[in-house]
Amino acid sequence: xxxxxxxxxxxxxxxxxxxxxxxxxxxxxxxxxxxxxxxxxxxxxxxxxxxxxxxxxxxxxxxxxxxxxxxxxxxxxxxxxxxxxxxxxxxxxxxxxxxxxxxxxxxxxxxxxxxxxxxxxxxxxxxxxxxxxxxxxxxxxxxxxxxxxxxxxxxxxxxxxxxxxxxxxxxxxxxxxxxxxxxxxxxxxxxxx
Amino acid sequence: xxxxxxxxxxxxxxxxxxxxxxxxxxxxxxxxxxxxxxxxxxxxxxxxxxxxxxxxxxxxxxxxxxxxxxxxxxxxxxxxxxxxxxxxxxxxxxxxxxxxxxxxxxxxxxxxxxxxxxxxxxxxxxxxxxxxxxxxxxxxxxxxxxxxxxxxxxxxxxxxxxxxxxxxxxxxxxxxxxxxxxxxxxxxxxxxxxxxxxxxxxxxxxxxxxxxxxxxxxxxxxxxxxxxxxxxxxxxxxxxxxxxxxxxxxxxxxxxxxxxxxxxxxxxxxxxxxxxxxxxxxxxxxxxxxxxxxxxxxxxxxxxxxxxxxxxxxxxxxxxxxxxxxxxxxxxxxxxxxxxxxxxxxxxxxxxxxxxxxxxxxxxxxxxxxxxxxxxxxxxxxxxxxxxxxxxxxxxxxxxxxxxxxxxxxxxxxxxxxxxxxxxxxxxxxxxxxxxxxxxxxxxxxxxxxxxxxxxxxxxxxxxxxxxxxxxxxxxxxxxxxxxxxxxxxxxxxxxxxxxxxxxxxxxxxxxx
Numbered sequence: 001x002x003x004x005x006x007x008x009x010x011x012x013x014x015x016x017x018x019x020x021x022x023x024x025x026x027x028x029x030x031x032x033x034x035x036x037x038x039x040x041x042x043x044x045x046x047x048x049x050x051x052x053x054x055x056x057x058x059x060x061x062x063x064x065x066x067x068x069x070x071x072x073x074x075x076x077x078x079x080x081x082x083x084x085x086x087x088x089x090x091x092x093x094x095x096x097x098x099x100x101x102x103x104x105x106x107x108x109x110x111x112x113x114x115x116x117x118x119x120x121x122x123x124x125x126x127x128x129x130x131x132x133x134x135x136x137x138x139x140x141x142x143x144x145x146x147x148x149x150x151x152x153x154x155x156x157x158x159x160x161x162x163x164x165x166x167x168x169x170x171x172x173x174x175x176x177x178x179x180x181x182x183x184x185x186x187x188x189x190x191x192x193x
Numbered sequence: 194x195x196x197x198x199x200x201x202x203x204x205x206x207x208x209x210x211x212x213x214x215x216x217x218x219x220x221x222x223x224x225x226x227x228x229x230x231x232x233x234x235x236x237x238x239x240x241x242x243x244x245x246x247x248x249x250x251x252x253x254x255x256x257x258x259x260x261x262x263x264x265x266x267x268x269x270x271x272x273x274x275x276x277x278x279x280x281x282x283x284x285x286x287x288x289x290x291x292x293x294x295x296x297x298x299x300x301x302x303x304x305x306x307x308x309x310x311x312x313x314x315x316x317x318x319x320x321x322x323x324x325x326x327x328x329x330x331x332x333x334x335x336x337x338x339x340x341x342x343x344x345x346x347x348x349x350x351x352x353x354x355x356x357x358x359x360x361x362x363x364x365x366x367x368x369x370x371x372x373x374x375x376x377x378x379x380x381x382x383x384x385x386x387x388x389x390x391x392x393x394x395x396x397x398x399x400x401x402x403x404x405x406x407x408x409x410x411x412x413x414x415x416x417x418x419x420x421x422x423x424x425x426x427x428x429x430x431x432x433x434x435x436x437x438x439x440x441x442x443x444x445x446x447x448x449x450x451x452x453x454x455x456x457x458x459x460x461x462x463x464x465x466x467x468x469x470x471x472x473x474x475x476x477x478x479x480x481x482x483x484x485x486x487x488x489x490x491x492x493x494x495x496x497x498x499x500x501x502x503x504x505x506x507x508x509x510x511x512x513x514x515x516x517x518x519x520x521x522x523x524x525x526x527x528x529x530x531x532x533x534x535x536x537x538x539x540x541x542x543x544x545x546x547x548x549x550x551x552x553x554x555x556x557x558x559x560x561x562x563x564x565x566x567x568x569x570x571x572x573x574x575x576x577x578x579x580x581x582x583x584x585x586x587x588x589x590x591x592x593x594x595x596x597x598x599x600x601x602x603x604x605x606x607x608x609x610x611x612x613x614x615x616x617x618x619x620x621x622x623x624x625x626x627x628x629x630x631x632x633x634x635x636x637x638x639x640x641x642x643x644x645x646x647x648x649x650x651x652x653x654x655x656x657x658x659x660x661x662x663x664x665x666x667x668x669x670x671x672x673x674x675x676x677x678x679x680x681x682x683x684x685x686x687x688x689x690x691x692x693x694x695x696x697x698x699x700x701x702x703x704x705x706x
Contacts, residue, residue, distance in 0.1 A: 038248045118233040123240055124251045141208065142241040148210055163209055170205055174234055181230050 014068055028073065029058060035074060036061075036081045042139040043085040045128025053088040057081045078144055079154060082136065089132050120180040126173050134169035137162055196630065196663055200224045200231050204238070217659055219623050223590075227597030227608075227631060331355075331390055332371045335496040335529040336378070338514075338522030339365015350527035351503045351558075359386045362402075366489070366522050368496050370529070371395050374409030375417045378492040388420055396420055399442075405434040405486055407493035408449075423470035424455035431464070432493070434486045442470040445486060495519055500529035502553040504537075508563040512541040513604060516551075520602055532557075539563050540607055589619035593628055600631070605639040629653035630660045633667045643674035666697040 016024035036057050041050035061080050070076055119126075127135050133155075140151045148166070152159040203213060203221050213221065225232035240250040334341075337348035340363040348367060354360065360367060361384040368378040375395065379385060383402025389395060397404075398420040408417055408428050418427030419435055423442040426435060431449025435442060444451065446464040453460045453470055462468050506514050508524040515521060515538040521528050524539070532555045539561075540546035547563055596611035612632040616625050633649030636642040650668040654661065665688050672681035689698045 034248060035245055038244050038251060041248070041251055042244065118229070119237045119240065120233075122251065123237065123244065126237065138241075142238060143244055145242070166209060167205055170208060173237065174201060177234055177237060178230055181233060 010071060010073055014065055014073075017062070018065055025062065028061075032061075032073060032077045033058075036077055038143065039078065039081040039139065040085045040088075041124055042127055042143050043082070043132075043136060044089055045124055045135075049088065050085075053085050056088060057084040060084050082140065082144075082154060086132065086136055119177065126176055129176055130169050130172055134165045134172065137165035138169040138173070141166055196224055196634070196660065197228060197231050199660065199663060200228070201234075204234070208238070214659070216623050216626075220627055220659065223593055223597065223624070223627060226594050227600045229601055232601070332358075332369050332387055332395075333529070334360070334367065335370045335376065335500055336366060336368035336492065336522065336527070338367070338524075338526040338528070339363070339381075341365060341367040348527075349505070350529050354387050356387050356390055359384065361385075364523075365526075366492060368492050369397075370496060370498060370500065371397075371417060372498050373415075374411060374498060376407045376493045376496045377404055378407075378489040378496075379404045380489060385419075394418075396425070399435055399437055401437055403434065403436045403489070405432070405489035405493045407432045407490070421470070424453055426470075427452050427454070432490060433464075434489065444468045444470055447486065447490060492522075496529060497531070499531050501556050502530040502532060503558045504528050504530050504551070504553070505558075505560040506537070506539065506562070508539050509541060512539050512563070514539055515602070515604075518602075520604070537561070540604060546607070587618075589615055589622040589624035592618070593624040596628065596631070600635060605635055609635055609640060626653060626656055626658050627660065629656075630664050630667065633664065633671070637667060637671050637674065643671045647671040647675065662692055662695065662697070665691070666701075669701065 013024050013027060017028055033054070037050055037054050040053040040057060041047065044050050044053055057077075057080060061077055064080065068076055127139065130138065136155060137151055140146045140154060141148070146154065148159050148162045151162045155162070200221060203217050207213060207221065225235040244251045332354040334343065334348055334350050334352050334354060337350055341348040342361050342363070343352060343354060344359055348360065354369060360369065360379070362379055362381055364381055366378060366380045368376055370376055371390070377385075377397060380403055383404060384400040385402075385404060386398045386400065388398050393414050393416070395415075395417045396419065404419065406417065406419070406428070408431050411417065416427050418425050421435060421437055421442045423437075426433070426444060428449060428451045431451055432447040433449075433451045434445045434447070436445075437443070444453065444462060445467045446462045448464045450461055450463045453462065453468070455470070460468075504516070505527040506524055507526075508514070512524040513520060513522070514524055514526050516528070516530065516535050530553050532553050535551045535553065537549045537551050538546050549561070551559060553559070592611055592615040596608045596615065599605075599608035599611060609632060612628045612635070615622075615628050616632070619625050629649045629652045633646040633653070636649060637646035647668060650664045650671060653664040654668065665684070669681050669684045669688060672678075672684060685701045689701055692698050
């Protein structure tokens with residue numbers, strides 16, 4: 001059996017990838033793709049855009065690989081993913097127009113099956129309804145677990161602005177969720193007096 | 194609602210990195226178990242925090258084999274499983290190789306390395322598979338809870354409803370399966386008849402009352418609808434409710450699109466929407482068309498064409514029958530059940546619940562009868578197991594959780610009894626303090642026990658705690674309910690000056706008795 005040895009540490013992996021070693025690049029993509037795509041999907045709100053953005057993210061990531069000097073790829077990749085996904089979101093403002101064109105008859109056939117965990121719609125839909133700045137703050141805080149100060153640094157705003165965005169984002173998600181629960185009830189209304 | 198506001202504020206505080214006191218933490222942890230809306234929100238935040246490890250949490254989990262699309266036409270059919278990911282990984286690696294090569298040879302000038310646009314591996318929009326054709330025609334009663342009748346005879350789940358059959362409910366609820374893929378549920382004071390069961394055009398007539406229909410996507414050329422005093426209301430795949438008192442008809446569309454043909458024109462209503470379809474006989478007397486569909490929607494989604502076993506339970510009046518996590522309704526009850534193992538629970542205020550494990554084979558039939566003595570006892574039925582009385586050693590947290598579960602399931606007397614047991618057995622605990630406010634709310638809002646509610650709120654206020662605002666507001670409402678208006682006014686004045694910016698203060702100012 002022909003086994004290609006995998007690099008033992010990150011710097012070796014990066015070295016090889018920079019040297020054009022395809023298995024090393026593949027390993028990096030496989031290591032990070034799940035995380036990077038989740039970030040992209042959280043920020044962009046739909047699968048097609050997330051996949052497009054993912055390609056840009058990895059392209060940027062490999063172009064910046066020479067500047068990588070840490071011990072872990074994930075945090076470094078996160079910041080690239082966030083920046084690239086935000087840029088991608090700004091370049092794509094067609095979602096609302098596309099939604100407006102949905103055929104009502106087709107809609108009637110496309111019913112959501114509520115998720116089994118008590119949230120009427122997919123998380124990604126709640127995120128997609130948020131303005132970009134709030135969505136990014138929420139994703140960085142809740143999905144990636146950054147502190148308010150770290151988010152402020154990543155997004156070039158003050159910590160107070162981040163706090164404000166987070167509170168607004170949470171309030172908006174809360175409002176949407178409760179509206180959904182009222183419209184797609186599962187016993188919630190009776191107990192939410 | 195008051196507790197919910199507190200919960201939301203504390204939850205936000207945590208999200209911003211703030212710290213909570215032990216009692217606040219307990220409240221944040223325990224409140225959602227008694228409040229479905231906050232429980233959903235807690236789940237949402239929790240899921241969001243896990244999406245890096247479990248990306249599928251970001252997208253709707255299908256309950257069947259087909260990925261469910263969005264209700265709102267927002268077409269992300271995300272199938273981010275292994276099979277979907279592999280081609281994309283390969284494509285990215287290929288592209289990255291080109292980009293990396295470009296970066297190296299051009300000194301990393303990113304603007305020179307224009308990214309190649311790759312084929313997206315995301316799923317294209319696709320339709321849910323419609324319900325298969327060829328499902329048997331006819332309608333079957335899926336649930337008869339309380340006083341449900343077919344053609345003036347006591348209704349029994351499983352019986353067929355032929356064209357012309359009249360189904361009515363005096364007390365309780367009833368559901369009908371109309372294959373393929375349609376479930377109709379009705380509640381008290383409702384009467385409907387079966388107009389036609391032709392596969393292409395199945396129609397019921399709603400004579401009076403309240404009905405909810407849940408339709409899976411229907412085969413081509415097939416629809417289901419109601420005839421009403423305001424014309425026909427037809428859908429192909431949706432959830433909607435109708436309510437009529439014979440002079441006016443209100444329609445509420447929860448999901449999908451519904452067509453109303455009044456005879457002179459056809460209107461389309463898309464979810465979410467509420468419409469009053471007829472003013473023909475003067476102003477509408479339809480009350481509250483927006484608020485009370487929840488239970489029937491729940492029922493309509495529970496019964497499906499796969500429900501084929503029959504469960505029959507008789508018990509003392511006022512007994513509630515639950516199957517697994519689902520509250521079937523009030524006894525006497527008969528219901529169609531999908532094959533599987535279940536936990537049957539029969540409960541009645543003031544009595545220990547009876548719990549029995551049931552195994553349903555396809556097309557099986559099980560009958561149980563219970564009578565109330567000092568406790569509920571099994572009178573008929575094989576291998577019935579009486580519920581063990583709760584052990585005294587149960588912790589305060591366990592009791593609080595159970596009380597909140599009972600409350601969330603709408604089993605208010607049981608919830609009240611459990612709160613009171615918690616207060617009795619763990620009087621000094623933080624859980625008991627929190628329970629006083631929950632119990633007060635329950636007594637006031639659900640059990641019509643304003644006197645008890647006042648005692649509960651007063652009990653909490655004597656001890657003090659973070660729910661002081663909620664307890665104070667509850668106390669005012671309890672005083673009002675008891676007709677002690679002068680005391681209520683004094684308490685309201687004190688409340689307004691203590692919490693001038695609160696939502697409750699605004700409500701009190703607006704609603705001076």
